[in-house]
Amino acid sequence: MFDFLSLPFMQRALLGGEMVAVVAGIVSPILLFRKMSFMSVGISHGAFAGIALGILIGISPMWTAIAFAMGLGLLIGFVSKTGKLSEDATIGTFFAFSMALGIFLIDMSKGYHPDVMGYLFGDLLAISSSDVYFAMIILIIAALWYLFRGRAAIYSTFDEDFSRIVGIPVDIDYYVFMAVASLVTVVAVMFVGVILASSIMIAPAAASKMISKRFSNVTLLSISFGMLAVFGGIAFSFYTNIPSGPSVVFFVTAIFVISLGIKWSKNFVKS
């Protein structure tokens, strides 16, 4: 049944995909409870502009995607903090611009135009060893962030004023979190594409939020749901020959719908 696991490209897809699920599961509950889910949409589109710039100037799109995504993430954070605009309004303003810029830059690049659809929808089965190493580095960064700043981030998400009073550097933590969340979004973009990255970033956390009452459980379930969706999605993609990115998104959405059903039935039983 699991004979697909013997193929090297499937092993890479699975290893890389599972790491993306873990890093997304670590940061996404904070995004969700801060009502910043839309941020992953904005940053993934920012990453697309970065990828296009990399193609135009002939360097690895991964580095330019990181630079653009982190730049956009910090800009969104700064404007939201200082401009008295909500994150959603700021993201809504910038993400369409990033997409337009990406298309413009790709159009400007001479000669061979890479497959834009590949970047928009990703292909887990085409990832390289260096992509896997990149995911591993981001995993280490996200784990270190959670270890050292996770509790403070949960506290300031719950009650920002009181967190300031007990000495949590709320503003610094906010920008550090935006930078980490941007890196995680970039790795998600590299694996499942610009359009689908937000699904793997948010749906597992949204599903776990509905059925868990402890923050630690929300995080653990979010990681587990993401990993399950990646495994199921890749296997389904292999046996049905459909693209791997959308296949993972189908699974992650199915998990979300099941969680929604569990929540509704619980509420129904209570009432």
Add this chain to the structure above:
Amino acid sequence: MSKGVLFIDSLTVRYDHRVAISKISIKLDLGKFHVIMGPNGGGKTTLIRAIVGLVPYEGKIEIDGLNMKKYLKKHPIGYLAQRGAQFQSFPLTVLQVVEMGRYHFKESKAVRKKHARQYLNEVKMDSLANRSIGELSGGQQQRVLIARALATESKLMIMDEPLTGMDPRSQSKFYEMIERIKERYSLTIIISSHDVGFTTAYAENVFCINKHLVPHDEAAKLLNDPEIKKIYGSKIRLVEHHHLPSEEKEDV
């Protein structure tokens, strides 16, 4: 430099050039129960946020002879903000919320939890320690936040409109609890309220702000002040109030 007092001198707070409070100067004795009164929009919350260091201000705030900004870096204040809706669906337990008050202490997780339980016990909420904060009623949440404020081990506890949404009986119980805690931990309590009746029955010192400081004096004298009548209307009167009998204090 004034020992034994919270000294506020010419305090002005502006939001985008709009003056929220202007040139407030006052001395509050430490170890007493003070109430800030005033109409909605009069600047009570702004004054409190300035004292606890959450908004920039012009002027001077000192506590026990120390500059407040320097004091706050070493001594977090037990602060209760106006109640919001943020607790409704947040997945933290009651115990975890109280643990927030121990953040600045360098202590193990076990010690942190032990202290948090102790303060929950103080407000008679230890039986609900493992419940989600969102599952509690407004009054219960308020008590958890008082436990969190106590957990900071601050000698100064400041509460912004803690009585909002409470019926008279709950307000009475709340004040009884605050009085008990104040005595037990030798606290200075500052509460903001726009309610005149209960406030004046319990507070040792009441002062009123409406952008600027109106008068401050003992509660009973305050009510006869013409400026107060101007703010609250001419029909203001002191409500006779009797403290709860001791058996009713048990479930506070």
